[in-house]
Amino acid sequence: MNDFELNTTISNLKNLRETDLSSFDGVYLGNIYCRLFEQNFLERLDDLKEGIQRVKDAGLLAYVTTYAAPRNSFLPKLRKVLEVASSANADAVEAHNLGVLRIAHEEFPGLPIHVGGFANVYTDSGAAVLEEHGARRITPNYELSLEEIDELAHGANLPTEILVHGKMPLGISDYCFLLDYEEKWGVNCPTLCQLPLFVKRDTWAMRSVGKGIMSGKDVCMLEHLPRLVASGHRTFRIEAAYETPAYRKEVGGVYREAIAAALSKGLYSVADRWWATVREHAPVGLCNGFYFGKTGMEYLGAESGMLTPFTLHATAVE
Amino acid sequence: MAVRRVTLLAPAGSLKAAHAAFAEGADAIYVGLRGWSRGGQKGELSRDEMKDVLEIARGSGRGVWLAANIIPKPEERKRLMGHLRALVALGLEGVIVNDAGSLRDVSEAFPQLLVSASVGCGALNEGDVLFYEALGARAVVLPGYLDPSEVAAIKAKTSIQVELMVHMVQQFVQLGKCFMPSYFRLRPSRTEDVGVRLTGSVKRGGVGVCFSICQEPWDLYWGERKMDRRLFPAQQVSRHGDLGDFLDAGVDIVKLQGRSLPPEMLAPLVRRYRAAIDAWEDGLDRPVDSEPAPLPPMWTAVGR
Numbered sequence: 001m002n003d004f005e006l007n008t009t010i011s012n013l014k015n016l017r018e019t020d021l022s023s024f025d026g027v028y029l030g031n032i033y034c035r036l037f038e039q040n041f042l043e044r045l046d047d048l049k050e051g052i053q054r055v056k057d058a059g060l061l062a063y064v065t066t067y068a069a070p071r072n073s074f075l076p077k078l079r080k081v082l083e084v085a086s087s088a089n090a091d092a093v094e095a096h097n098l099g100v101l102r103i104a105h106e107e108f109p110g111l112p113i114h115v116g117g118f119a120n121v122y123t124d125s126g127a128a129v130l131e132e133h134g135a136r137r138i139t140p141n142y143e144l145s146l147e148e149i150d151e152l153a154h155g156a157n158l159p160t161e162i163l164v165h166g167k168m169p170l171g172i173s174d175y176c177f178l179l180d181y182e183e184k185w186g187v188n189c190p191t192l193c194q195l196p197l198f199v200k201r202d203t204w205a206m207r208s209v210g211k212g213i214m215s216g217k218d219v220c221m222l223e224h225l226p227r228l229v230a231s232g233h234r235t236f237r238i239e240a241a242y243e244t245p246a247y248r249k250e251v252g253g254v255y256r257e258a259i260a261a262a263l264s265k266g267l268y269s270v271a272d273r274w275w276a277t278v279r280e281h282a283p284v285g286l287c288n289g290f291y292f293g294k295t296g297m298e299y300l301g302a303e304s305g306m307l308t309p310f311t312l313h314a315t316a317v318e
Numbered sequence: 319m320a321v322r323r324v325t326l327l328a329p330a331g332s333l334k335a336a337h338a339a340f341a342e343g344a345d346a347i348y349v350g351l352r353g354w355s356r357g358g359q360k361g362e363l364s365r366d367e368m369k370d371v372l373e374i375a376r377g378s379g380r381g382v383w384l385a386a387n388i389i390p391k392p393e394e395r396k397r398l399m400g401h402l403r404a405l406v407a408l409g410l411e412g413v414i415v416n417d418a419g420s421l422r423d424v425s426e427a428f429p430q431l432l433v434s435a436s437v438g439c440g441a442l443n444e445g446d447v448l449f450y451e452a453l454g455a456r457a458v459v460l461p462g463y464l465d466p467s468e469v470a471a472i473k474a475k476t477s478i479q480v481e482l483m484v485h486m487v488q489q490f491v492q493l494g495k496c497f498m499p500s501y502f503r504l505r506p507s508r509t510e511d512v513g514v515r516l517t518g519s520v521k522r523g524g525v526g527v528c529f530s531i532c533q534e535p536w537d538l539y540w541g542e543r544k545m546d547r548r549l550f551p552a553q554q555v556s557r558h559g560d561l562g563d564f565l566d567a568g569v570d571i572v573k574l575q576g577r578s579l580p581p582e583m584l585a586p587l588v589r590r591y592r593a594a595i596d597a598w599e600d601g602l603d604r605p606v607d608s609e610p611a612p613l614p615p616m617w618t619a620v621g622r
Contacts, residue, residue: 069492072443072468098418099445102452118495120440122389122521125419129453143497143519151392170498171491174463175551185545199536199550204502208538213491215501295518296501 004234004259007161008248009065009241012039013047016054019245023252024238026061028094030081031241032068032116033172033212038190042067043077045084052088061091068096068118068172079103086111092136095119105134112136114161117169122148124155131158137235142168145293150231159235162228164221165251165278166239167207167214168289168296176210194242198284204297205284209242215296220278220286222254222270223301225262247281254278324565324572324595327383327481328588331361331577336371338581343592346381347371348414350577351401355385356416356438356520361577365401372408383412385577387436389521390420394513399427406431415439416494416521418453425454432456437483438494438521443468444475451478457571461493462486462555466563473568481571482564484557485587490532490550496520499529561594562602 007026010016021027029051031037041048041064048064055062064085067074078100085093086108093111095101096118104113114137121127122141130138139161140149153160178192187195193210200206205216219239221228228236238255240248254274262268278286287297294300328344330336339347349371350362363371375382384405390398402413402424412432415421416439425433434457435441435450447458457479460469464482473480491498497520504518518529538546557564561572572591576584 069440069495070443071464072471075443075445097440097442097446098449099441099443099447102445102449118440120389120417120494120521122417123392123419125392125395125423126389126417127419129418129422133449133452141497141521143500143516143521148391155392168497168501170501171496173490173492174488175490177490177548177551181545185540196541198539200539201531201534201536204531205539206498206501213498290500290504293504293506295504296497 003263004229004236005061006236006238006252006255006259007061007063008238008252010041010051010248011037011241012041013044013051014039015245016051020249021055021058021060023249023256024060026063026091027055028063028065028237029055030065032065032096032118033241034176034190034193034210035067035074035077036176036190038194042081045080048081048084049088052085052090056089062088063092063094063114064090065094065116066096066100068116068169069174070097070100075099075103079107082108082111095135098130098133101130101133101135109134115139117142117163118172121152124152127152127156127158131156137161139163139237142170143290143296146227146231146291147293149291153232160233161235161237162221162233163219163239163289164225164228164236165255166218166237166243167216168219168239168287169212169214170206170296171213173211173213178208178210196283207242207284214239214242215287215289216284217287217297217299218278218282218285219289220282220299221288221291222258222274222278224288224291225258226268229259229262243281250277251281324570324599325381326588326591326595327571327573328584329361329574329577329579330371330584331579332363332581333367333370334581335577335579335584336374338585339588340374340378340380342585342588343596344380344588346383346411347375348383348385348412348573348577350385350387351405353515354388354390354398354401355577356387356436365404368405369408372405372410375411376409381411382409383414383432383434384410385414385436386420386424387414387416387438388515389417395420395423399423402428402431412457414459418450421450421455422453425456432479434459434479434481436494437461437486440492440494444472447472447476447478447480451476457481459483459573461488462557463488466560466567469564469569470567479570480568481573482557482569483573483575484555484561484564484591485573486555486575487552488555489552494521496532499531502531503529558590558594561591562598565595565598 005025011031030041052062096116117139207214328339330347352362437459500518532550
């Protein structure tokens with residue numbers, strides 16, 4: 001049995017089939033932002049069943065995530081998603097929305113529930129309430145520092161999941177402004193949000209995924225894994241809902257090795273090849289999110305000087 | 319305060335605004351206590367001003383609610399509870415909170431208060447409302463961009479009050495689900511009576527709050543190629559024209575956004591909604607000055 005869990009996110013069956021999962025212990029299936037995401041597991045129940053089976057056949061934990069901001073009209077489909085998760089023996093569902101948490105807890109009592117980062121768990125009292133409503137694991141709000149997360153974890157007595165790498169979710173919308181460009185660019189939904197689209201100002205950048213907005217930089221906690229394991233964290237996520245199979249395989253491989261090293265008794269240092277890999281997959285650069293109580297896009301650590309922000313060199317304005 | 323079937327709840331960011339709101343027919347106002355509300359110092363009242371507002375309300379049979387809609391850190395909870403205790407003794411009627419933990423803590427400690435789950439709690443569906451009801455909420459705020467049919471479906475499932483923010487700015491990112499400002503700038507600030515606040519965090523601001531980065535122009539890049547310069551979409555939501563449909567759907571509390579509004583802007587807004595509620599209560603379809611204004615088709619639940 002592993003002494004830690006490394007998991008990731010995959011939005012559809014095509015991506016799941018193409019991804020080498022050997023570095024991971026678990027997979028969250030589904031796209032939380034948009035019902036129109038290409039072949040979203042949450043809209044294709046047969047795909048979801050196959051996805052759960054495929055993950056389990058690989059000996060991994062199969063989790064099913066759910067929409068972060070569902071309107072009433074989403075609920076019938078979400079109930080079917082929960083039914084599939086339950087009947088296919090998914091290991092847990094992830095709820096970012098407290099209405100979904102309630103439905104899962106009341107209508108599918110055997111299904112463990114993980115609470116996602118959009119559920120706004122900021123304090124131990126918030127976590128305690130959710131625990132009473134069936135939560136078995138919490139992703140604290142992304143804005144919390146490690147110190148606050150530790151306080152929350154100890155106060156609520158619930159396991160926490162930590163985003164250790166990837167683009168950090170920053171917002172969710174009812175509006176997909178990328179649709180404005182379908183005609184102009186000749187690219188249609190659902191391909192649009194899978195393009196490498198960034199909104200930028202000066203040295204600031206965010207990844208636009210249509211109805212979601214994410215950090216432009218990749219959160220990277222490679223240097224700080226010993227701090228995380230020393231605080232007792234054992235469940236780690238590489239956020240990759242909009243990333244490629246190569247990203248998952250290579251970044252996942254780095255973290256598998258790095259977390260094992262951080263948990264071992266020996267000296268921990270970040271290998272050059274790890275840096276090379278994570279840099280290669282982070283065109284806008286790396287950051288630490290809010291883990292050190294700083295502005296989310298800052299990076300703190302020995303490597304900070306080497307992590308330059310992107311440079312603006314637009315080739316054309318259309 | 320006498321219970322009305324429909325309550326008009328107006329914002330007040332100053333004593334003058336409170337006077338204006340009451341004068342124009344608000345049944346209740348919501349105010350922020352300095353350092354303890356989302357929205358920043360500009361629209362908050364000092365403790366002395368809070369006392370004055372509560373006295374005015376008592377004298378006119380109206381209500382005052384406290385927008386305690388930041389998420390207090392564990393070490394701040396006690397102080398917030400102390401403030402609430404003092405304000406309840408002075409006649410505070412309701413409190414608006416921003417997360418599940420605070421909601422349960424406050425509703426258990428003050429069963430006499432009308433505890434409302436803020437729009438920042440992100441309630442959008444019947445499951446959300448039932449969740450907050452189970453925690454002790456007596457009202458849940460829904461955003462004004464929902465349809466009357468959605469409100470009716472929610473209302474049919476719940477026994478608590480539905481509070482609809484009929485006049486609001488809908489920013490690109492949903493209220494309560496936005497961490498953009500702090501991604502770019504997070505500035506710890508010390509505030510009177512509260513301690514350190516993280517300015518830039520929408521949920522925990524207290525001073526200056528969000529830096530409104532979504533309202534600045536951004537360049538849209540496809541890889542390294544600049545494709546456009548644009549603003550994030552945003553719109554002013556005003557459901558005055560279809561207020562009757564919402565009231566038919568069961569809305570109990572008509573809420574207006576805008577603690578930063580000056581009295582001269584707040585007064586006509588309150589007057590307009592007062593007239594619309596009165597018209598509905600008198601059995602009229604809608605006031606004669608108004609037409610329904612459906613939301614643009616892009617702003618829909620599925621994105622197109």
